[in-house]
Amino acid sequence: MNKNISLIKKIRIFSQFKKTIKSNSLELENKFNLRIDSANRLYTVINVPPELIGEAYNLKKSDIDRIADNFIREYSKELATYLNSKGLNELYDFYDLKKVDKYSYLVVVGFSLFRSDERRSRIYKYWIPILSGLTILTALFLFLK
Numbered sequence: 001m002n003k004n005i006s007l008i009k010k011i012r013i014f015s016q017f018k019k020t021i022k023s024n025s026l027e028l029e030n031k032f033n034l035r036i037d038s039a040n041r042l043y044t045v046i047n048v049p050p051e052l053i054g055e056a057y058n059l060k061k062s063d064i065d066r067i068a069d070n071f072i073r074e075y076s077k078e079l080a081t082y083l084n085s086k087g088l089n090e091l092y093d094f095y096d097l098k099k100v101d102k103y104s105y106l107v108v109v110g111f112s113l114f115r116s117d118e119r120r121s122r123i124y125k126y127w128i129p130i131l132s133g134l135t136i137l138t139a140l141f142l143f144l145k
Contacts, residue, residue, distance in 0.1 A: 010113045014040075017091045017111050024086055032079055034109075041095065041110040046075055048103040064103075072097065072105055079109070 018040045021028065028034040034042040048068045076094065083092050093112035100106050 005113070013091065013113060014111050017088060020086055020088055028082075031082070032075075034079075039110070041108055042092075043106065043108045045100060046072060046105045046107055048072075048105075050103070053103065068103065068105065072107070075107070083109075 021036060021040065021042060025036055028036075028042065033044045033046075035044065036042060048071050052067055052071060053064060080092075083089075091112055092109050094107070095110045096106060096108040098106045
């Protein structure tokens with residue numbers, strides 16, 4: 001999808017993205033163990049099953065990483081297929097994949113046209129205080145007039 005589209009159009013598309021993931025939240029949680037955060041990102045911690053690793057002391061770290069990588073790649077393909085089936089083609093992106101424990105990985109998926117967590121942060125840090133201040137100043141001005 002072309003990223004050179006207007007902010008208004010991106011917000012409209014984000015609204016559709018948000019509506020779709022909210023309406024499928026139960027299935028996302030049951031099938032993929034995904035949750036939705038306040039910035040409308042999907043996230044989960046994937047635990048690589050011990051039966052895939054086997055006897056860890058017999059394997060090198062690179063072998064364990066390769067096994068985990070294959071497991072996460074399969075999970076990501078299944079998730080991508082599911083999201084595409086819900087009409088979200090090109091509207092999602094894998095924001096983060098981070099190792100949080102020996103066999104556990106954090107996966108974060110979000111809106112592809114902008115980082116919803118960064119937009120949310122900007123709104124709370126800048127726009128809400130500015131608009132609140134302007135509202136208070138307007139009310140004071142009208143009250144004192």
